[in-house]
Amino acid sequence: MYLSAYGGDETLYRLFFITRKQRRRFLGIAALLLFICFCAISGYNLFSNRTVGCHIKDLAEPVVLAEAQPNDITEGMPTEEPPKMAYLTFDDGPSVVTEQILDVLKQQDVPASFFVIAADNNIKYLPTLKRTVAEGHCIALHSCSHAYNKIYRNTDAFWADLAALNTKLKPYVSEPPMVLRFPGGSSNTVSHKYGGSNIMKDLKQQAEAKGYIYVDWNVCARDALGGNPSPDTIARTVIKECKEKTKAVILFHDTARNKNTAAALPAIIQWLKDNDFTFDTVDHLTESF
Numbered sequence: 338m339y340l341s342a343y344g345g346d347e348t349l350y351r352l353f354f355i356t357r358k359q360r361r362r363f364l365g366i367a368a369l370l371l372f373i374c375f376c377a378i379s380g381y382n383l384f385s386n387r388t389v390g391c392h393i394k395d396l397a398e399p400v401v402l403a404e405a406q407p408n409d410i411t412e413g414m415p416t417e418e419p420p421k422m423a424y425l426t427f428d429d430g431p432s433v434v435t436e437q438i439l440d441v442l443k444q445q446d447v448p449a450s451f452f453v454i455a456a457d458n459n460i461k462y463l464p465t466l467k468r469t470v471a472e473g474h475c476i477a478l479h480s481c482s483h484a485y486n487k488i489y490r491n492t493d494a495f496w497a498d499l500a501a502l503n504t505k506l507k508p509y510v511s512e513p514p515m516v517l518r519f520p521g522g523s524s525n526t527v528s529h530k531y532g533g534s535n536i537m538k539d540l541k542q543q544a545e546a547k548g549y550i551y552v553d554w555n556v557c558a559r560d561a562l563g564g565n566p567s568p569d570t571i572a573r574t575v576i577k578e579c580k581e582k583t584k585a586v587i588l589f590h591d592t593a594r595n596k597n598t599a600a601a602l603p604a605i606i607q608w609l610k611d612n613d614f615t616f617d618t619v620d621h622l623t624e625s626f
Contacts, residue, residue, distance in 0.1 A: 389456035389483045390429030390592045393561035397522030400555045423585045423614040425449040428479055430591030431462040437599035439468060445606045447616040452479040452518040455505040466509035475618035476510050478502055478517040489528035492539050516550050516619050523553050552619045552626050554588035560598045561590055568600035575605050586626060
């Protein structure tokens, strides 16, 4: 019957039969590959979520400092250039990368400030803080959990989380730090989803009343989770933003995904030195920034 349908050409029939079979096999293989890809992506996302820390989409915009304007008395008179200051700050550590960062800082002989957390994924690296303190760097507060939906639920939740962080830091830091950086920055909007539009205003007022200085940034390395920028890209980003500044508070990140940040530091520090910046730590700032 099949032969008559194809004009008695057995070869044509076999070719058609094989082609249909191959088509079914191809569709089966394609479906299997799509399923494997879906599982791989799902597994990657699950693994990625284990790393706690800042996400670039949640960060507030860098602070823009107003430049001093000449007045009628001083206009035209020679003025002394203000000293250039650089504050290297690292959020979300300590991590497996912290030792690499400390090695660079030691080699370059510059201090830095570390806004630390104590979440499950980095708790085992807290002993690294002993070296951090011993080498003259500043330990500052970021949060314990870094979970926006937890810490920004209300102001009491934020301070309870910070108290938990101080408890975990006790074995490594002699005095409780009085400098903090709000996760996402002091003008973030991600907190509004959980604690309302006034929560950051309330937290800033409470922080000052408690004697804390909170520190934002005006230079962002854009090395937060995602994208994995190269060391050269990170260095160029920071240098570009520092060129017109006399006070540069630079935001870096210190997580397992920030090996390229550590690799970018020598070029950044050398550029800052070549352009007459002096390095300091944020505990020497006298007011919130």
